[in-house]
Amino acid sequence: MDFVSSLTENLAERLETLPNLLIEFAPSILLALAILIIGRSIIRRLSNATVKASARVKTIDETLARFFGSVVLFVGTLAVIIASLSALNINLAFLTTIVASLFIALGFALQDTLGDVASGIVLAVFRPYRVGDEVQLNDEKGVVTDLGVFATRLTTRDNIELVISNSDALGNTIKNYYAFGDRRLDMDFGIAYDANIGRAMKALLSVTAGDDRIQTDPAPEAMVVELGDSAVILQLRLWCDADDYRKIEMDISERVKAAFDSAGVEIPYEHNTIIKRTINA
Amino acid sequence: MPEDEIETAVGNGPPPFDLTSEGLTETANYYGQVAIDTSITFAPRLIAAGLVLWIGSWIAGRVYRSVRKRTDKIKSIDTTLGAFISNAVRYAIIGAVFLFAVSILGVEIASIFVVFSAMTLAIGLALQGSMSNVAAGFLLIILRPYKIGDYVELNGEEGHVEDLNIFQTTLRTLDNIKVILTNNDVRAATIRNYSSLGIRRCDIDFGIDYGDDIGVAMQIIEREAAAHKLVLDGEYKPWTRVSCLNDSSVDIQLRVWCESEDYWDVRFDLLRAVKEGFDAGGISIPFPHVVEIEKV
Numbered sequence A: 001m002d003f004v005s006s007l008t009e010n011l012a013e014r015l016e017t018l019p020n021l022l023i024e025f026a027p028s029i030l031l032a033l034a035i036l037i038i039g040r041s042i043i044r045r046l047s048n049a050t051v052k053a054s055a056r057v058k059t060i061d062e063t064l065a066r067f068f069g070s071v072v073l074f075v076g077t078l079a080v081i082i083a084s085l086s087a088l089n090i091n092l093a094f095l096t097t098i099v100a101s102l103f104i105a106l107g108f109a110l111q112d113t114l115g116d117v118a119s120g121i122v123l124a125v126f127r128p129y130r131v132g133d134e135v136q137l138n139d140e141k142g143v144v145t146d147l148g149v150f151a152t153r154l155t156t157r158d159n160i161e162l163v164i165s166n167s168d169a170l171g172n173t174i175k176n177y178y179a180f181g182d183r184r185l186d187m188d189f190g191i192a193y194d195a196n197i198g199r200a201m202k203a204l205l206s207v208t209a210g211d212d213r214i215q216t217d218p219a220p221e222a223m224v225v226e227l228g229d230s231a232v233i234l235q236l237r238l239w240c241d242a243d244d245y246r247k248i249e250m251d252i253s254e255r256v257k258a259a260f261d262s263a264g265v266e267i268p269y270e271h272n273t274i275i276k277r278t279i280n281a
Numbered sequence B: 001m002p003e004d005e006i007e008t009a010v011g012n013g014p015p016p017f018d019l020t021s022e023g024l025t026e027t028a029n030y031y032g033q034v035a036i037d038t039s040i041t042f043a044p045r046l047i048a049a050g051l052v053l054w055i056g057s058w059i060a061g062r063v064y065r066s067v068r069k070r071t072d073k074i075k076s077i078d079t080t081l082g083a084f085i086s087n088a089v090r091y092a093i094i095g096a097v098f099l100f101a102v103s104i105l106g107v108e109i110a111s112i113f114v115v116f117s118a119m120t121l122a123i124g125l126a127l128q129g130s131m132s133n134v135a136a137g138f139l140l141i142i143l144r145p146y147k148i149g150d151y152v153e154l155n156g157e158e159g160h161v162e163d164l165n166i167f168q169t170t171l172r173t174l175d176n177i178k179v180i181l182t183n184n185d186v187r188a189a190t191i192r193n194y195s196s197l198g199i200r201r202c203d204i205d206f207g208i209d210y211g212d213d214i215g216v217a218m219q220i221i222e223r224e225a226a227a228h229k230l231v232l233d234g235e236y237k238p239w240t241r242v243s244c245l246n247d248s249s250v251d252i253q254l255r256v257w258c259e260s261e262d263y264w265d266v267r268f269d270l271l272r273a274v275k276e277g278f279d280a281g282g283i284s285i286p287f288p289h290v291v292e293i294e295k296v
Helices: A002-056 A062-087 A093-109 A111-126 A166-171 A197-206 A242-263 B003-011 B021-073 B079-104 B109-143 B183-188 B214-227 B260-281
Strands: A134-137 A140-147 A151-155 A161-165 A174-176 A182-191 A221-227 A232-241 A273-279 B151-154 B157-164 B168-172 B178-182 B191-193 B199-208 B239-245 B250-259 B289-295
Touching (some): A002 A062, A002 B021, A062 A093, A062 A111, A062 B109, A093 A111, A093 B109, A111 A140, A111 A166, A111 B109, A134 A151, A151 A166, A161 A166, A166 B109, A182 A197, A182 A242, A197 A221, A197 A242, A197 B260, A221 B260, A232 A242, B021 B079, B109 B168, B109 B183, B151 B168, B157 B178, B168 B183, B178 B183, B199 B260, B214 B239, B214 B250, B250 B260
Parallel strands (some): A273 B289
Antiparallel strands (some): A134 A140, A134 A174, A174 B178, A182 A232, A221 A232, B151 B157, B151 B191, B157 B168, B168 B178, B199 B250, B239 B250
16 A cells, blocks of 8 residues: 555656646747648748749640749648757657668668659650650650659550650650651652653642642652662652641552553563573573 | 736746736747747848848849850850750759858758758659750750751661650651650661762662673763752762673672762652663563573
8 A cells, every 4th residue: 555655646746746747848839830730831832833933834744844843842741840840859860871871771762762753853854745746655656645753655646555664765866746846747659661751850840739738848759869770769749738648648659650550650560681592501 | 917927927838827917918928028029039031031042042043044044155055955955054053142142141951951862862763864854855966967957867767857855856858757755775876877978879780681781771860960050070970980891791880989968869760761761771680590401
């Protein structure tokens, strides 16, 4: 019984000092709370400002702007938490070591993913392609449908969706067929060796007339590009909008055939000169 | 309450917990004094930190401008690279000044430092691919194997150089496609520059029939080549030789020199001119020959 009474006495004594302890620690707790609340609201504002400021830059789209905002939020919150803990006079050395090694471990684990994000930022800043452009990325050809933080999405002309990681997109040669707006279409046609080259060229150029999609400046051109085995190879070059390229390519051949026929220009089969000899065996 | 009494109150630590009005006043006085003391000791630090920030950012601005001016003067460093270097220097200085100012305020920055350096390491790992491109970009900008406007072949892609920055090289192909190559790919592969030496030689083979007169054919070829106004003369005048006795033809090679940008015009014009010259001069370009032997 003696033990119990001494325990209760002791406890009562302790309880008496508790308010004093509270008062003693109150300022630092309040300070920590204040740092946490004020710091958090400042960081929030900073993050929102980052989003707004980066959205104003033309080359940065909404996704990326929000991504920048969340990076600011994350790093800032971390700093605020550290500051508020240090206001509590807690020794932070062990905590920072843990957080630091966590970062390094995460860095290794997420190396490729973070690389995609970094490539996504470079892509967003340098803009080698935009949504709607026809491109070749990582040896795959398609129309860009989405430019994400991690990956770029393409749709091929035969309607297959391709997801290409931003590291792969940036790390390989990028071809953008739409970037310059116009494109030159080159098409080869073989004519017979005894056909008149001038008349054939005129026929080639005549098929481009009256087509609004084909530009007149620079004007279509025709030239001899090769003296082939069985045919003189002519090339027709014309300029058009990148968007019309494939349609014109599909329209031209039929028109050239008709124009050659009416101009009397022969499109030759493969030729072989056969020399016959007889040997008495 | 007299002043010295408060002083002692602060020195003795917080007053005991007391909910009477007298006790509460005492507590309030104590914390009021603590607040005043703190601000008195803190004010100089705050001013010092502000001054450091102000002077530091001023120095950063000065350094930025002078680095910018200096890099602009060096020919092998272009504006992009100059802007990049000077901005990097500026932000490095501002970062250091900021940390210095924070440490003046009495914040323990060592712990924040450890976390941020670990973060930098993680970011470095993520960026290592891009960084190798930056390194290659520096090399290309300093060594200048090609200029903007040159017609080049880089890593298998041909075109005019449209742009060169620290990450990428952009080409415009002759049929107007934008080709963007990483500087790493460019540096690692053979760089073929068609423009840098000014003039180019254009070689064209013409096959004539085994029965034709080689001398006449050569005369026609040389006449047509010399008549072309873009073909160079004198030391670089056209040259012809029999280059190959081929399966079905005697091949005569024509070599002409021209300005690099005229190469394709010269080539295509001469193909047509020589073909028409052959037609007029009675020289024939043979089809592949097959001999059919009948054994009796």
